[in-house]
Amino acid sequence: MSVRENLRVMVIDDMGVSRALVTNALDEMGVIHYSAEADPKAALAKLSASPVHLVLCDMNMPGMNGLQLLEALRRQPATANIGFIVITGTPSPDIIQKGQALRLNNLVAKPFDTPKLRTAIEQVIGKRL
Amino acid sequence: MAANDAFRDLFFEEAEDLLATLSDDLVRLSAGEFDNEIVHSIFRAVHSIKGSAGAFSLEELVDFAHRYETVLDGVRSDRLELTPDLFRVVQRSADHLAVLVEAARTEQETDRAVTETALAALDACLCAASATGADPMPTASETPEAGPAQEEPQFGFVPLSLDLDSLAQxxxxxxxxxxxxxxxxxxxxxxxxxxxxxxxxxxxxxxxxxxxxxxxxxxxxxxxxxxxxxxxxxxxxxxxxxxxxxxxxxxxxxxxxxxxxxxxxxxxxxxxxxxxxxxxxxxxxxxxxxxxxxxxxxxxxxxxxxxxxxxxTPRPTLRVDLDRIERLFNAVGELIINQSMIAQRVDDLQLHHDADMAVHVESYRLLARDIQEAVMAIRAQPVKPLFQRMSRIVREAADGTGKQAQLVMVGEGTEVDKTVIERLADPLTHMIRNSVDHGLEGPEQRCANGKDPVGTIWLSAAHRSGSVVITIRDDGGGLDREKVLGVAVKKGLVPAGADLSESEIDNLIFLPGFSTASATSLLSGRGVGLDVVRTAVQSLGGRVNIVSRPGKGTEFTIALPLTLAVLDGMLISVGNISMLVPISAVLETIRPLAGEVQAVGPDECLLSIRGRFVPVIDLAANLGVPRAVEADAPMLLLLVETEARGTCALLVDRVHDQRQVVIKGLESNYGHVPGVSAATVLGDGQIALILDPDAIVAQNHGAGLRAVIPS
Missing domain, CATH: 3.30.70.1340 (MTH889-like domain)
Structure with a gap:
């Protein structure tokens, strides 16, 4: 089986439009196993129970931002090595710095298109999708 | 990315929700509730709109949201102090953001100059901060570089590759x-x-x-x-x-x-x-x-x-095509009619002695009503979004007239039929503008009168006995009755020297052709008077009233039916025709005694009741049907309240009972009939016309009433 058929991804964004755009891009890439979550806290609980390979996460969300979620994931052994890509409209130096400290895997600036997201994912998994 | 239409609709739906949140948060802030979480929430709303708008290439919206977001970011990270001036800019920017979203949704051109002004106001805030602030603040000219329009990721992030094999277990x-x-x-x-x-x-x-x-x-x-x-x-x-x-x-x-x-x-x-x-x-x-x-x-x-x-997050909802709800609505209407037919048939056949049958018929009735209520609840929506739009109108109107005004909303959770809300938007906008423009005084005058320079407009909604009552109250100077009367006389709406009561003078402003032109400004003087408001409200089956207290303010009250689908009416008959008069218009039914009805002129009659004279209108003559009762039968009058001529007495042949009916429009099935607003189907299968008392009274041509006066 190819990578894209094996890769399990979770999309986390409080905005339905953004979720739809990301999952649409995943569809175009042929990634089959993905789920989408609106609430970062619920996503954390789900990831703890059943981890995925890669998380595509928005930055600004109510309750918990993307980096806070990443930090929580890194702290528990089951999810510590999960791949994490932040999708943000404002990739500020602050986010980059904090992200690197938390072993953030990649950063995608909004607006993005499918090739851009594909490149970002391929950079992380080190394989062609 | 060529984002398709489904995403686009989703974007606008979400943007609307975010704008509502934004508006709520701003109200909380203006109420003096300063809390970092509110500022964060405002920031997030603007940020989310910007983020998603980028995917649809809505550049003007993205640019504006970006600048707005920069200012909010300053506030949230304490680089900018939220002064009253800044708050004003933040509030106006929220309004402008709503305008831009709306323009993008309807794909209309926006006034670029307005956006420029709004952007300049935001820039001014940023500049002020960087001039005084010790902390470096990204200025507007810098920010686009880091902005969303940029093509390649230049943020120097080195991707960290993942050992997928170890993770994949x-x-x-x-x-x-x-x-x-x-x-x-x-x-x-x-x-x-x-x-x-x-x-x-x-x-x-x-x-x-x-x-x-x-x-x-x-x-x-x-x-x-x-x-x-x-x-x-x-x-x-x-x-x-x-x-x-x-x-x-x-x-x-x-x-x-x-x-x-x-x-x-x-x-x-x-x-x-x-x-x-x-x-x-x-x-x-x-x-x-x-x-x-x-x-x-x-x-x-x-x-x-x-x-x-x-x-x-809000409770889970399901978005449904409106057509499907309409279909359900129509089917329920038919169900109610069918139910009353069966009930009547059971009655006719005297089957009600059968206890079982009676129980079934009754539970059918209750079930049908339950379904009807449930279906109506589907269409009911809170008036909150409408009210929030009004708060924008107040700010715009205040800016346009150089007045200071605030809007206080009460009962915005009140639910009203969707169509009613939609059709209420224009009249309400007009009345709110009118209140700011004509109702409130300028700040100097308010100070001179010992009032707060900031005028207040209260907008409230409440359910009251089967109808929705919306009031618009201001704490302005009230109507200048002398001037109103003067204008009405000048325009020939009332004869000079007419002796009118205070409330009659107040109601003159609803007359077509009445427009206090000398006082119209750019705002409410858009060629529409309050008569348009009254017409719009009446077409919804409602009524509008005004109460004015000099020096204290003016209050408009709009009373609307909860739904446009059912109506409580009084079943009457004239000749052999059954008709319904909306119960909201009926005051009382009376059998006048001899001497209580007096002839006036060749074919006019007046009813004397409790010291007042009320014109009598012969329904049969007006509708062109022969009366079914003997000429010497006792008179039966239905007192109705009309907008145009106050209380009138309708002469009818019989009054049956009060009942709830399903309204069936005549316009689409037949055509407009003067004096008739719609029709319905009664339990016995008969079609009954629903009368519009106002129209009847307005077109009244009294005919031969003398003959029926009881002697």
């Missing part, structure tokens, strides 16, 4: 599963062997049965929960998949699933259910059947997620 994982069926599992027809077979499909399964609890074969009693299994499953499947196998026996067995490996126990603790407790329970011989380990493991995060969902 290439080798199958082992799970230790304890499974102890309750007797109820067998009672429900489940078979452990099948469950085990299903598990075996997931991977390699080792089973070990625990027979220790099994009594000796000679024991007379069957011991419950005698069998249990210890299973070890090596699989690629997730724990979820294993749990899924046991879905149907959830609560019918004790079950623990534990992944082998160093990390899982911690995960379980993380979820708030220490595994020890669960296993202890399992060891207890008489463990309560519900206290299963699987529940202990999953219940916690599930309930936590639920409470989070309740707090942060």
């Amino acid at each position: 290439t080798g199958p994982q082992s799970f230790d599963i304890c499974f102890r069926p309750h007797p109820s599992l067998y009672e429900n027809g489940h078979e452990p062997a099948l469950l085990l077979a299903q598990l075996a499909e997931l991977g390699h399964l080792e089973t070990e049965i625990d027979l220790s609890a099994l009594p000796h074969w000679s024991a007379p009693e069957i011991v419950e929960q005698a069998l249990s299994w210890k299973l070890r499953l090596a699989t690629d499947a997730t724990q979820d998949a294993i749990e899924e196998v046991f879905d149907f026996v959830d609560g019918l067995c004790d079950l623990t699933i534990q992944a082998e490996g160093n990390d899982m126990p911690e995960t379980v603790v993380q979820n708030g259910a220490p595994i020890e407790t669960a296993t202890t329970k399992l060891a207890e011989p008489d463990a309560a059947p519900t206290a299963t380990c699987i529940e202990a493991e999953t219940a916690e995060p599930a309930s936590a997620a639920k409470s989070v969902a309740a707090a942060d």
Whole structure:
């Protein structure tokens, strides 16, 4: 089986439009196993129970931002090595710095298109999708 | 990305929700509630709109939201102080953002100059901050570089590659599963062997049965929960998949699933259910059947997620095509008619002696009403979004007239039929503008009168006995009755020297052609007067009233029916025709005594009632139908309240009873009939016209009333 058929991804964004755009891009890439979550806290609980390979996460969300979620994931052994890509409209130096400290895997600036997201994912998994 | 239309609709729906949140937050801020969480929430709303708008190439919107967001970011990180001036800019920017979103939705051109002005105001705030502030503040000219329009990621982030193989756990994982069926599992027809077979499909399964609890074969009693299994499953499947196998026996067995490996126990603790407790329970011989380990493991995060969902996100909703609801609505209308027909038929056949039949007919009636109410509730929406739009109108109007005004909303959770809300938007906008423009005084004059320079407009909604009452009240100077009367006389709306009561003068402003032109400004003087408001409200089956107190302010009251689908009416007949008069218009029914009705002129009559004279209108003559009663039969009058001519008495042949009917429009099926607003189908299958008392009174041509005056 190819990578894209094996890769399990979770999309986390409080905005339905953004979720739809990301999952649409995943569809175009042929990634089959993905789920989408609106609430970062619920996503954390789900990831703890059943981890995925890669998380595509928005930055600004109510309750918990993307980096806070990443930090929580890194702290528990089951999810510590999960791949994490932040999708943000404002990739500020602050986010980059904090992200690197938390072993953030990649950063995608909004607006993005499918090739851009594909490149970002391929950079992380080190394989062609 | 060529984002398709479905995403686009979703974007605008979400943007609308975000704008509503934004507006709420701003109200909370202006009420003096300063809390960092509110500022964060405002920031997030603007940020989310910007982020999504980028995907649809809405450049003007993105640019503006970006600048707005920069200012909000300054406030949230304490680089900018939220002064009253800044708050004003923040508020106006929220308004402008709403305008831009609306323009993008309708794909209309926006006034670029307005955006420039709004951007300049935001820039001014940023400049002021960088001039005084010790902290460096990104200025507007810098920000676009880091902005969303940029093509290539230049933020210098080095991607960190992931060792997918280690994460993918290439080798199958082992799970230790304890499974102890309750007797109820067998009672429900489940078979452990099948469950085990299903598990075996997931991977390699080792089973070990625990027979220790099994009594000796000679024991007379069957011991419950005698069998249990210890299973070890090596699989690629997730724990979820294993749990899924046991879905149907959830609560019918004790079950623990534990992944082998160093990390899982911690995960379980993380979820708030220490595994020890669960296993202890399992060891207890008489463990309560519900206290299963699987529940202990999953219940916690599930309930936590639920409470989070309740707090942060609105309740789940379903978006439905409006046409489908319309269809349901029509079907329910027919159902109600059908129900009343059957009830009437049962009555006619005298079947009501049959107790069973009576019970069924009654429950049918109740069911039909239940369905009707439920369907109506689908269309009901809170007036809040409409009211929020009004608060924008108030700010715009205040800016346009150089006045200071605030809007106070009361009862914005009141639910009203969707169509009513939609059709109310224009008249309400007009009245709000009118209140700011004509109602409130300028700040200097207000100060001189000892009032707060900031005028207040109250907008409230409430349910009152089957209707919705919306009031618009201002604390301005009230109507200048002398001027109003003067204008009306000048325009020939009332004869000079007419003796009018205060409320009659107040109501003159609703007359077509009345417009206090000398006082019209750019705002409300858009060629529409309040008569348009009255017409719009009347077309919704409502009425509008005005109460003015000099020096204290003016209050407009709009009373509307809850729905446009059903109507409470008084069933009357004229000639052989059944008709309904809306109950909202009916004051009373009377049989006048001799002498109470007086002839005036050749064919006019007046009813004298409690010291007042009320014109009598002959319905039969007006509708061109012959009367069905003898000329010397006692007169029967229905007193109705009309907008145009106050109280009038309608002469009818018979008054039957009050009933609720389903409104069937005539316009689409037949055509407009003067004096008739719609039709309905009665229980006996007859069609009854629904009268519009106002139209009848307005077109009244009295004819031969003298003949019917009781002597």
